[in-house]
Amino acid sequence: MPSEWIARHDQTVTLKGEWTLANYRHIKAALQQSDTRTEPGKPTDATVSLDAITRLDTAGAILIVELIGVEKAQAVADWAAELPKEQQALLVRIAEAMEAPLDVDPPSYSRINQALASVGQHMVGLWSQQRQLLAFIGLVVATLFQLVLRPRHWRLTATVAHIQQSGLNAVPIVALLTFMVGAVVAFLGATVLQDFGATIYTIDLVAFSFLREFGVLLAAILLAGRTASAFTAQIGAMKSNEEIDALQAQGLDPIELLVLPRVMAMLISLPMLAFVGMLSGLAGGAMVTSLSLDISLTQFLTTLQKDVSVTHFLVGLSKAPVFAFVIAVIGCLEGFKVSGSAQSVGEHTTSSVVQSIFMVILIDAVAALFFMEMGW
């Protein structure tokens, strides 16, 4: 069959025209149509003439080598002397490259085996993740104790910089968020308690919930999203840039230089942010009660002082350092697990946020049970 790229007369196949990448699909189709091969995958027996080829690039050369076979292509100078020297050289180079079999198939297993393997992999991964977390906590605490008595090794500048980034810069968003949640809780309380004529207890509702739970919990969840991800990305980028290796090779301790300043900064920032959250949640509640329930600000404050003991505030605040430690440690550990690729940075950043939010809520639930049993 005549075509733009290939013509056949008895036992002679003439290749012609532009054998380039742009025409790759058409040439391949033409080759299949003209049926020049005796068996698929085997080189043709026919005599091939290349003289009419006007342009040739690597894609075209690959097709020719496939058509005539590697050995014949390497001996191109013997049978196609009219072909320009450069194109001969290209054919020989391509033939050399295609000499070894190029197909490597990944080992394949049945679907059931794959499913079982992936379940197993996930379980093992989960288990080793928890072990790594515990080991890392141990490492951080051990390093912390070693350094407590050696003030020369305290990284004050780094710590203060991290306090600014993760604490001070988060104040507006924490304040705004808790203020709005405070207003919402007050609205809910007002709606429900109105039926019992007990709207005054809205104050207690807001105060209890924010002092014991919401202030610290909201601040912690915000920092888990904001700071744990930042820690992971920072340390992960350093890891893939081999900066961590450089530190270790110089005899410096990455835990001391990178992790402790971040952990200390979180231990200082989160309690303060939790305090800000409590105040601003109360302010949100106070706004709603004074605007829609005719409870004046004075009455709000008096009730607060009379009804709500300081224990609630202390219970709430006591959780902040625990949350801070967990968030910082998970953020840093995930950073150390990053392995080079951009995808890996993304995976571990996601994982650090999910894990730290999960841990914060889990610890909060356990703590709530504990405090209730203790009657605090």
Place this chain on the structure above:
Amino acid sequence: MDSDKPTEQNDQPVIKVRGLVNRFGAHVVHENLDLTLERGEILGVVGGSGTGKSVLLRSIVGLKRPNDGTVEVLGTTLNELNEAQRSQIERRFGVLFQRGALFSSLNLQENIALPLIEHARLPREDAEHLARVKLALVGLPPQAALQFPESLSGGMVKRAALARALALDPDILFLDEPTAGLDPIGAAAFDQLLVTLRDALGFSVFLVTHDLDTLYAACDRVAVLSQKRVLVVDTIDKVAETEDEWIQDYFHGPRGRAAQSAHTASSTNAYTQE
């Protein structure tokens, strides 16, 4: 394929840089820089650290907008084109970045197949077949095709990046220090491969390098960047004779002399063999 581009003539230079000015704040990198890349030549660009070799490459490829001057590529000024026209021109470039810049979320075969699928519109199967041949062409073993960039050595990354730069059989190849980090054998094979492919495919090469052996083995002309402009462009022997302190140190220092004598020895060998 080129015949339908009326703006382009075959004897015109493929890159024409005129009066280029690049500044970063108060720091002037290029001042009134002129440079021409002829069709089918391999131009080596050398210069001390910080003379703006990579910045020059980036302004030609269109990754950095120059502060002044014109950059004409394949008969058109990139900055004046709209998005679609620009993409048309840009797919005729092949760029090898200094650190490889392979896509880390794709394996090697997918890295090279990506431009083939996106620009040449090949089916995935064909594209991956071509990709495997290109990987073999630059000297990578078949098993490497399924590996991810993070698990490769520096030299393998360089080779894979070259295979990707060559994926679309470009008209202009930009190479930023391609032999840095390769062992001498790999570097020599690279030079040879570059010349073979250039002869066969007729592309032009803009080659930023520090490697004197590459300059002697592969480059038709050498441009020296110094004092914020191109100090001299000529064949390597003429450039080496230029009266300039840096050029003299560069070409006639211990390494320069070694590369020169190695080159002379190998070319006499080649002549006697023929």
